Amino acid sequence: MTVRLPRLPTSFPLATPPWPASVPRPAPERRVGADYDHGWSRRYPVRLARAIVLDNVARPAARLVAPTTVRGDEHLRHVEAPVIFVANHASHLDTPLLLTTLPVRFRHHTVVAAAADYFFDRRWKAALWSFSLAAIPVDRSRVNRRSMDTAAELVEEGWNLVIFPEGGRSPDGWTQPFRPASAAYLARRTGRPVVPVHVHGTRDVLPKAAEGRAPVRRSPVSVVFGAPVTPEEGEDARRLNARIERAVAVLADEVGSDWWSAQRRAAAGATPALAGPDAAPWRRSWALGSPPGTERRTWP
Secondary structure (H helix, E strand, O other): OOOOOOOOOOOOOOOOOOOOOOOOOOOOOOOHHHHHHHHHHHOOOHHHHHHHHHHHHHHHHHHHOEEEEOOOOOHOOOOOOOEEEOOOOOOHHHHHHHHOOOOOHHHHOOOEEEEHHHHOHHHHHHHHHHHHHHHEEEEEOOOOOHHHHHHHHHHHHEEEEOOOOOOOOOOOOOOOOOOOOOOOHHHHHHHEEEEEEEEEEHHHHHOOOOOOOOOOOOOOOOEEEEOOOOOOOOOOOHHHHHHHHHHHHHHHHHHHOOOHHHHHHHOOOOOOOOEEEOOHHHOOOOOOOOOOOOOOOOOO
């Protein structure tokens, strides 16, 4: 004998009510990109786990594939946190390498501004980078007030910030122009100093063009910290951005020569431009050095 159970109603209130055909549906809430909720990555248990990974996994691994020389860290001894670290960007290795070279008092209380369209385009990637690097999404395709507000609020709360004002990795090894609507804007808004950083040699270890097609190559790397750049009263973002870019250019010149020579050229206004010569690709490659990332040659 078959027993038939009574069919339950499938209409409201026992089921989801139908959406009125005359009312437009709102766009689904985005949970990736610039709208990703990354607040969980700054809670104490997550910070503790990240510190363990950075100190015991990432730091030894970075030193293994990229033996690193750190210079200029004396500039960080007397600067008060929070600060904004501004660096050139040639490889995905730049971020973990920079984080692991920071003194402990900065390292474990620092967030990283990362491209929302690349690192936060999927849920698993957003969670991975938020945990491992304390990354926050920043829209690099347009000026996004929400991204800048979030970064500024974190700096004002006491978090240090790592930002790459080029907006992406260098396509040929030469540094791209810095965007004033990034580090310079945040420094003016928060009043916090900017520490210029030049990372040299990561393109030899993990170049952008070879990602996914070639193994990581072991090669020496240097990280040079410069003296903090403090926003001056009445200074706009463009002028401050130019000063920050010049400071990073002097550090790059120091890597290719020595501190005294770089300072003399800076005093004479003769520091080589970060962007390199305005010439054909082969000429730019020749001026950069061979292989890419070695000492830069001067050009007329």
